[in-house]
Amino acid sequence: MKFALFSCFLLGLIGISCQNKAPKNINSVESYGNRQRILKQNQLKGNVMLDTLFMGERLFALGPVSGLQGEITVYDDVVSIATVKKGTHHISSLNKTEAIFLIKSNENDWVSHTIEEPLSSLDAIEQHMKALLLSKDRDTSLATPFRIETKVQRMVYHIIYKQDTLPHNKKEHQKAKVKFELRDTEVNIIGFWVDKAREGKLTHPGKRTHLHFMTKNNETSGHIDEISIPTNAKIYFPSQ
Numbered sequence: 001m002k003f004a005l006f007s008c009f010l011l012g013l014i015g016i017s018c019q020n021k022a023p024k025n026i027n028s029v030e031s032y033g034n035r036q037r038i039l040k041q042n043q044l045k046g047n048v049m050l051d052t053l054f055m056g057e058r059l060f061a062l063g064p065v066s067g068l069q070g071e072i073t074v075y076d077d078v079v080s081i082a083t084v085k086k087g088t089h090h091i092s093s094l095n096k097t098e099a100i101f102l103i104k105s106n107e108n109d110w111v112s113h114t115i116e117e118p119l120s121s122l123d124a125i126e127q128h129m130k131a132l133l134l135s136k137d138r139d140t141s142l143a144t145p146f147r148i149e150t151k152v153q154r155m156v157y158h159i160i161y162k163q164d165t166l167p168h169n170k171k172e173h174q175k176a177k178v179k180f181e182l183r184d185t186e187v188n189i190i191g192f193w194v195d196k197a198r199e200g201k202l203t204h205p206g207k208r209t210h211l212h213f214m215t216k217n218n219e220t221s222g223h224i225d226e227i228s229i230p231t232n233a234k235i236y237f238p239s240q
Contacts, residue, residue: 029143029192033063033101034201042168044068046098050079054106055095060145060190062212062223063102068162068176072099073212073221075147075188080214080221084161084178089220103192103202103210105145110236115148119229126209129193132237141195148189150233155182156226157213179225186216189224 033047046066053059061074070083079093113132119125125148133140158177166172191211194202203210214221 029103029105029145029194031101031103031198031202033099035101035203036201038064038068038100038168039170039173044100044162044168046100048102049096049098050074051095053104057106058108059104059106060147061102061104062190062192062210063099064160066098066100068100068160068168070097070161071159071212071222072097072102073190073214074104075190075214078214078218080218082159082221084159087178089159089180089222091218091220093218101202103143103194103198105192105238107145107238109239110147111239112234112236115229115231115233115235118231122207122209122211122224122227125191125211125227125229126193126207128235129191129209129237132235133193136237138237140193143195143198144193144238146191146193146235146237148191148229148233148235149187150189150229151184151186152182152227153184153230154226154228155185155187155213155224156180157182157222157224159222180220180222182215182220187213188216189213 037043044067055077059074059077063072065072065081070081073080079095081092081094081097083090119128129146130140156179158179160176161178162176189211191209193209199208211224212221213224
């Protein structure tokens with residue numbers, strides 16, 4: 001302890017902060033940008049570049065591409081940038097992609113829970129996640145990532161892809177969503193339960209969760225609109 005304090009003292013003398021040498025908390029949920037600025041202030045510029053994040057440390061993240069030109073999904077360091085070309089989805093893995101807003105966590109220690117009854121909607125998933133956190137004595141006022149690996153019978157999703165220069169608002173936001181459907185497909189879902197301070201800023205108003213997905217082969221990804229999770233699917237959440 002004395003050596004550590006003495007080291008900090010010496011570093012301070014030469015203008016280096018000891019705080020910069022502290023190990024980063026890779027399990028915390030961090031966010032950049034704000035969803036509300038898209039709809040209320042027409043702010044579509046990027047706030048964070050993917051290649052500045054902690055890649056290689058089991059990164060999970062989601063958010064919209066700058067200019068509303070696609071959806072960003074990162075599942076266990078696998079990057080999936082979903083855009084639209086000629087009416088169909090197009091996937092790339094460009095780390096130089098910039099996000100308008102993004103929520104992320106680096107998590108390497110998960111515990112699993114078996115879903116014992118079907119979850120037929122996003123609301124049902126959110127309620128299940130809340131009940132699960134409470135059953136494990138977790139503080140639901142804090143943000144936490146979660147993930148689901150399963151085969152979906154049917155799922156509706158969208159890729160945001162703004163194709164005009166009109167000022168953005170709720171009506172224009174709905175027009176920019178290009179919708180697709182999946183059936184009988186293996187998917188990896190990454191979701192975030194957000195704290196109250198970020199409710200509506202990183203989620204839809206009145207919601208505490210935000211979910212993206214990626215197919216097992218990364219052929220497509222996007223923002224989930226409608227989904228049913230079958231019995232015996234596995235949901236994972238951090239062990240601590």
